[in-house]
Amino acid sequence: MSPERPVRxxxxxxxxxxAALEVIAGEGPGAxxxxxxxxxxxxxxxxxxxxxxxxxxxxxAAYRLAADRDIRRVTEFADRHAGTSDxxxxxxxxxxxxxxxxxxxLIASFAxxxxxxxRPELRSIEHDWTEGYLSAVAGLLxxxxxxxxxxxxxxxxxxxDGLLLGHLARGAQDDVRTAIRPVxxxxxxxxxxxx
Amino acid sequence: MSPERPVRxxxxxxxxxxAALEVIAGEGPGAxxxxxxxxxxxxxxxxxxxxxxxxxxxxxAAYRLAADRDIRRVTEFADRHAGTSDxxxxxxxxxxxxxxxxxxxLIASFAxxxxxxxRPELRSIEHDWTEGYLSAVAGLLxxxxxxxxxxxxxxxxxxxDGLLLGHLARGAQDDVRTAIRPVxxxxxxxxxxxx
DNA sequence: GGCGTAGCGGTACATCTGTACCGTTTTCGG
DNA sequence: CCGAAAACGGTACAGATGTACCGCTACGCC
Numbered sequence: 001m002s003p004e005r006p007v008r009x010x011x012x013x014x015x016x017x018x019a020a021l022e023v024i025a026g027e028g029p030g031a032x033x034x035x036x037x038x039x040x041x042x043x044x045x046x047x048x049x050x051x052x053x054x055x056x057x058x059x060x061a062a063y064r065l066a067a068d069r070d071i072r073r074v075t076e077f078a079d080r081h082a083g084t085s086d087x088x089x090x091x092x093x094x095x096x097x098x099x100x101x102x103x104x105x106l107i108a109s110f111a112x113x114x115x116x117x118x119r120p121e122l123r124s125i126e127h128d129w130t131e132g133y134l135s136a137v138a139g140l141l142x143x144x145x146x147x148x149x150x151x152x153x154x155x156x157x158x159x160x161d162g163l164l165l166g167h168l169a170r171g172a173q174d175d176v177r178t179a180i181r182p183v184x185x186x187x188x189x190x191x192x193x194x195x
Numbered sequence: 196m197s198p199e200r201p202v203r204x205x206x207x208x209x210x211x212x213x214a215a216l217e218v219i220a221g222e223g224p225g226a227x228x229x230x231x232x233x234x235x236x237x238x239x240x241x242x243x244x245x246x247x248x249x250x251x252x253x254x255x256a257a258y259r260l261a262a263d264r265d266i267r268r269v270t271e272f273a274d275r276h277a278g279t280s281d282x283x284x285x286x287x288x289x290x291x292x293x294x295x296x297x298x299x300x301l302i303a304s305f306a307x308x309x310x311x312x313x314r315p316e317l318r319s320i321e322h323d324w325t326e327g328y329l330s331a332v333a334g335l336l337x338x339x340x341x342x343x344x345x346x347x348x349x350x351x352x353x354x355x356d357g358l359l360l361g362h363l364a365r366g367a368q369d370d371v372r373t374a375i376r377p378v379x380x381x382x383x384x385x386x387x388x389x390x
Numbered sequence: 391g392g393c394g395t396a397g398c399g400g401t402a403c404a405t406c407t408g409t410a411c412c413g414t415t416t417t418c419g420g
Numbered sequence: 421c422c423g424a425a426a427a428c429g430g431t432a433c434a435g436a437t438g439t440a441c442c443g444c445t446a447c448g449c450c
Binding site: 026027029030107110111113114115117118123126130151152154155157158159161162163165166169170171182186187189190191193 | 222223225306312315321343346349350353358363364365378381382384
């Protein structure tokens with residue numbers, strides 16, 4: 001229909017970052033090149049080099065965006081379900097959402113995590129990501145009557161990370177909820193108890 | 196001293212794979228190139244292309260090696276500590292070992308994990324890795340008197356993965372044992388109980 | 391002891407990459 | 421409405437990369 005008035009200015013920057021996340025999630029951070037990102041965004045090569053002075057800056061900005069999105073998602077989710085009694089079920093839904101709509105940001109976040117191993121500049125992003133997750137989960141735990149929400153949140157987030165990574169790696173083979181629910185149920189039972 | 200008789204034959208293949216793991220752990224899978232690996236192994240470029248018909252084959256073989264090493268490490272560790280009563284302490288030592296001597300194989304394993312997201316050929320390696328970890332941990336849990344070792348092992352390995360990844364990302368900043376022990380203690384307490 | 395083959399090392403080359411450059415178009419404050 | 425500054429698009433180029441190729445060497449088997 002519309003001959004599509006081309007996106008200009010700062011909006012382009014956002015477009016490029018989105019395309020970068022797609023590339024990272026779809027082909028891995030190693031495949032992130034100016035040309036590929038530009039192509040994914042439907043823009044000429046010079047667009048990426050104009051808005052990001054180096055490939056590294058582009059990659060870092062993309063990681064930051066992925067982390068922020070994921071933090072926002074989990075925070076909103078936790079707020080919406082604060083004070084729940086069926087914590088395991090709520091967490092199952094959270095993980096399903098992360099692996100569903102949140103998949104792109106999630107993969108990028110894990111890639112960033114791994115790269116932070118050798119690139120200290122990424123540590124601050126990693127720190128915010130961890131902290132965001134931790135406080136969101138701690139909030140849920142408080143509502144569910146955990147005796148030590150902060151410690152329990154550390155346990156829970158570690159397990160969540162492991163579960164997410166595992167199910168990403170295994171692909172969409174088995175139904176997420178069916179596979180994850182019993183594990184989370186067992187964990188929550190252990191932490192919150194049934195008292 | 197010795198002019199070092201050059202390594203020849205199959206031994207070279209092993210040398211190259213070790214060098215490849217070093218590169219993956221040190222500079223990331225994206226930095227794995229024939230030239231870099233050859234340089235790290237102290238061999239000419241043609242050595243890597245002779246023993247591995249493509250870069251992909253080299254990368255996959257390196258991942259396989261990393262997984263096998265890690266599986267062996269965790270299995271031996273579990274065997275050595277079977278029937279322990281202080282499960283949390285034993286697990287803390289396991290994780291410290293993974294992050295210490297096992298660091299290279301561990302990083303490579305996680306990188307493989309993430310890449311399995313988009314490369315189904317890696318799934319079988321991922322499967323063996325998961326299975327090896329799961330049965331090793333289940334063995335420990337049985338000894339510690341868990342009511343449902345298999346399910347609890349799923350919980351535990353997920354948490355272990357998350358903890359390992361987190362501490363890799365944060366670098367060697369804080370003492371591993373100090374940071375990890377309370378989390379594992381809380382988790383084990385929840386699973387095995389004190390009954 | 392000779393010889394076929396596996397192992398080896400050097401080089402070549404087409405392709406892709408990051409980035410710099412430069413002339414043109416659009417935007418917007420005055 | 422005008423002019424400077426921002427945004428844009430195309431192109432150029434040096435360097436790195438995967439891989440093929442070719443002639444040489446060492447080793448094991450007859």
